[in-house]
Amino acid sequence: MSMKNINPTKTVAWQKLTEHFQDIQKTTIKDYYKDPNRKQDFSIQFGDLLVDYSKNRINKETLHLLTELAKEVGLKEAIESQFSGEVINVTENRAVLHTALRSNSDEPILVDGKNIKPQIQTALRKIKSFSNKVISGKWKGYTGKSITDIVNIGIGGSDLGPDMIVESLKFYKNQLNTHFVSNVDGDHVSEIIKKLNPETTLFVIVSKTFTTQETLSNAETIKNWFLKSATIFDIPKHFVAVSTNLDAIDNFGISKENVFPMWDWVGGRFSLWSAVGLSISLSVGFDHYKALLDGAEEMDLHFRNEDFEQNIPVILALISVWYNNFYEAETEAVLPYSQYLSKLPAYLQQAIMESNGKGVDRNGDKIEYQTGTIVWGSTGTNMQHAFMQLVHQGTKLIPADFIGYKESLYGLTDHHKKLMANFYGQMDALSFGKTAEEVHLELKSSGNEDKIATLLPFKVFEGNRPSNTILFDKLTPKSLGKLVALYEHKIFTQGILWNIYSYDQFGVELGKELANKLLKS
Numbered sequence: 001m002s003m004k005n006i007n008p009t010k011t012v013a014w015q016k017l018t019e020h021f022q023d024i025q026k027t028t029i030k031d032y033y034k035d036p037n038r039k040q041d042f043s044i045q046f047g048d049l050l051v052d053y054s055k056n057r058i059n060k061e062t063l064h065l066l067t068e069l070a071k072e073v074g075l076k077e078a079i080e081s082q083f084s085g086e087v088i089n090v091t092e093n094r095a096v097l098h099t100a101l102r103s104n105s106d107e108p109i110l111v112d113g114k115n116i117k118p119q120i121q122t123a124l125r126k127i128k129s130f131s132n133k134v135i136s137g138k139w140k141g142y143t144g145k146s147i148t149d150i151v152n153i154g155i156g157g158s159d160l161g162p163d164m165i166v167e168s169l170k171f172y173k174n175q176l177n178t179h180f181v182s183n184v185d186g187d188h189v190s191e192i193i194k195k196l197n198p199e200t201t202l203f204v205i206v207s208k209t210f211t212t213q214e215t216l217s218n219a220e221t222i223k224n225w226f227l228k229s230a231t232i233f234d235i236p237k238h239f240v241a242v243s244t245n246l247d248a249i250d251n252f253g254i255s256k257e258n259v260f261p262m263w264d265w266v267g268g269r270f271s272l273w274s275a276v277g278l279s280i281s282l283s284v285g286f287d288h289y290k291a292l293l294d295g296a297e298e299m300d301l302h303f304r305n306e307d308f309e310q311n312i313p314v315i316l317a318l319i320s321v322w323y324n325n326f327y328e329a330e331t332e333a334v335l336p337y338s339q340y341l342s343k344l345p346a347y348l349q350q351a352i353m354e355s356n357g358k359g360v361d362r363n364g365d366k367i368e369y370q371t372g373t374i375v376w377g378s379t380g381t382n383m384q385h386a387f388m389q390l391v392h393q394g395t396k397l398i399p400a401d402f403i404g405y406k407e408s409l410y411g412l413t414d415h416h417k418k419l420m421a422n423f424y425g426q427m428d429a430l431s432f433g434k435t436a437e438e439v440h441l442e443l444k445s446s447g448n449e450d451k452i453a454t455l456l457p458f459k460v461f462e463g464n465r466p467s468n469t470i471l472f473d474k475l476t477p478k479s480l481g482k483l484v485a486l487y488e489h490k491i492f493t494q495g496i497l498w499n500i501y502s503y504d505q506f507g508v509e510l511g512k513e514l515a516n517k518l519l520k521s
């Protein structure tokens, strides 16, 4: 099997969607909600996850045509190509197999004729035994003390994923303090170092290439700081690395036993499931880390096997393409109603925008249609007091994903009721708005009849602003794994629909080159 390189705008389904768009453009979410079955017909329950996509400007025909588009561009075949290890990252001549990292099946996956499953299992065992030693206190620093602090040194995919997961799973964490250093701005590393005791700190240097300027600079600075109180013979007790570049690690002085593997077939921004997630396992323990992987695998199986009509990542990807390419929506918001997920939007910005921010198609031709959604967001309810004004009443169409949990973790039910009332209240406000008649009545009944003439237009909410409800029972490592994998598959699906390569990132190179030139000049 291989991927079809089809310009989506030249498909039959796209032509039909263009006509269909003209037909339903004026129909509002409120109109759709006259159908009592709307919610039920436009929702998918998948274990502990409910995805309700009823508050969108779509009807059954829209979904039918969008799934036809997915079929016409060969999405099913492309999914199989990815999962089976074909070289779908053509421009880098690599397979894309983050899904293999969380697979519990015995089915072999071949890369260059070799089954990669055994090496994944070996790496997982190494992560487990190392995490157990550090967490239990058996792993000692150079003065015989147990480790108290972990510092992850990395950037981009070698930072954002682990940082986001560690923050999201704070509730499940152990006694270790986890820190993340990423920016080449020396003030970042200085602020972290000043809190640390070299005797009790473990540094995890994460860099797929081990050539990244930011990571190497921070690692050098930290090593020099460490060597002020310790010797080079103490480095093995305090420095470990995750990388594909064994020579560079050796030059840095890290011993072979302290190297965790990374592979070419794992993209940086999809790497938290590999040893790049070591700081996650250290922070919450291996069992929770494994549960995160298992949750992702559940979503993988769903994505790989479910019909498009019931396939959560596919449906969300299609709806997003609908707004991006037909409504010309410029951005999408991700709005988690959980403070734990405060780093999810930043994580998704790299995952989504580094993957699908491409202007050349898989044939190498310049693209004449819109690709790559701009994604942004923040946690509810804080963002209601920040940017939601624009989302509710501004001139831009901003489809939004509302992510929530039925249960809170500390069981403060009174708070959680309020949080979720806001969660649903915001979506209802976006969808159904407030009419001039309603505002009129409201002003009248509150004794403000005299203000109707001046205030009425400003208090109207036109509504018809789309949102998806992504609701889990509870924030657990497993449900978080599911959520992240959902977005990964949405990214892949959109890449296929837009006929772009989602797994390279040449767009970040030029800036790096020019910075290096400037440094040398």
Ligand SMILES: O=P(O)(O)OC[C@H]1O[C@](O)(CO)[C@@H](O)[C@@H]1O
Pocket: 155, 156, 157, 158, 206, 207, 208, 209, 210, 211, 212, 215, 268, 269, 354, 505, 508
């Ligand atoms: O893990 P490395 O090789 O240090 O790369 C870090 C990041 O840099 C990039 O290559 C470009 O920003 C990302 O894709 C990657 O996650």
